[in-house]
Amino acid sequence: MTTLIDFNSPRAIAQSQSGYFYFYMALACMAVAFLGFAPTYWLPLAKRSFSASPVVHFHGLLFFAWSLFFAFQSWLAASGKVARHRTIGMIGVSLATAMTIFGFLVAVNAMKRSAAAGLTDEGISFVIVPLSGILFFAVVFALAIAAIRRPEAHKRLMLLASISLLDAAVARWFLTFLAPPGPLGPPPVPVTIPPAFVAYLLLVAAIIFDWRTRGRPHPVYVYGGIALIAVKLLNWPISVTPLWHSFAGGILAMAQ
Numbered sequence: 617m618t619t620l621i622d623f624n625s626p627r628a629i630a631q632s633q634s635g636y637f638y639f640y641m642a643l644a645c646m647a648v649a650f651l652g653f654a655p656t657y658w659l660p661l662a663k664r665s666f667s668a669s670p671v672v673h674f675h676g677l678l679f680f681a682w683s684l685f686f687a688f689q690s691w692l693a694a695s696g697k698v699a700r701h702r703t704i705g706m707i708g709v710s711l712a713t714a715m716t717i718f719g720f721l722v723a724v725n726a727m728k729r730s731a732a733a734g735l736t737d738e739g740i741s742f743v744i745v746p747l748s749g750i751l752f753f754a755v756v757f758a759l760a761i762a763a764i765r766r767p768e769a770h771k772r773l774m775l776l777a778s779i780s781l782l783d784a785a786v787a788r789w790f791l792t793f794l795a796p797p798g799p800l801g802p803p804p805v806p807v808t809i810p811p812a813f814v815a816y817l818l819l820v821a822a823i824i825f826d827w828r829t830r831g832r833p834h835p836v837y838v839y840g841g842i843a844l845i846a847v848k849l850l851n852w853p854i855s856v857t858p859l860w861h862s863f864a865g866g867i868l869a870m871a872q
Contacts, residue, residue: 637825638771642690644818645778646683652785653680655792671725675718679781682711686778693771705764712757719750724871726802731868735801740864741855742802747864748847749784753777756840772822772836779819780844783812805855812848819844 650658657676660666685708692701723746730739760773790811791803819841826833854860 636694638775639687639690639694641775641818641822642683642687642778645775645782646687648782648815648818649680649683649785652782652788656788669725671718671721675715675722678711678715678718682715682781683778685711686774689774690771693767702764705761709761712754716750716754719746719753723747723750724867727864727868728871730802731872733801736865736868737861738802738804740861740868741805743864744851744855744860745805745808746784748851749780752780752844752847756780768834769836772834773840775822776819776836776840776844779815779822782815782818783808783848786815787811805852808851809848816841816844 653676657666689701689704689708692698692704723743726746727739727743730736730742756773756777760770760777763769763773787808790807819837823833823837823841826837
């Protein structure tokens with residue numbers, strides 16, 4: 617039996633709008649990532665006034681490449697090129713794996729720099745922010761891959777994973793325009809919370825879109841959003857515990 621699809625039907629139009637919504641959200645994530653790091657990385661790099669280890673540069677390249685890849689994959693899905701979207705999906709798996717590895721390496725490198733500057737305890741406390749962030753991304757990305765045959769969950773998990781990375785980009789604007797003058801060092805963990813909540817406004821936009829098109833937010837946004845906020849808020853109390861200092865201090869000792 618041949619099934620005829622009316623591409624002008626309300627359902628078809630709604631599905632098309634939904635697909636392109638995720639593409640537009642991917643573009644928004646890419647813009648936040650680029651503009652967020654512009655004052656502290658891209659512009660100094662263009663002026664040749666930025667100096668960092670190769671690990672930091674490769675980390676930046678990987679994370680920005682992810683934003684480009686995510687936007688391209690979202691466009692393929694929205695355009696109906698699902699077969700190609702799935703074919704190049706393994707690139708995303710490789711990219712996410714490299715991001716997780718280099719995210720960990722850069723976090724440890726920052727902790728080593730803090731220790732060299734005599735701010736060992738501050739560096740150990742702060743490292744929970746990037747480590748928990750990259751762990752959250754890795755777990756959500758793995759769940760998205762596991763849900764590849766459930767497109768509604770898959771695309772929302774991918775968006776959640778991408779949004780979870782943006783707090784660092786937004787924090788750079790807070791650092792540039794609101795940080796008090798003085799010697800640079802790892803900031804207190806509590807000051808990372810407001811930039812994160814600004815970045816999470818993109819998740820709020822996605823939830824509102826779900827409410828308007830589905831009548832309720834998808835469980836990925838409900839449980840994933842709660843987990844994302846919980847991880848960010850729990851960073852603060854956990855970062856000052858002896859258990860965390862023993863764990864992160866052990867990583868620092870092995871890295872030196």
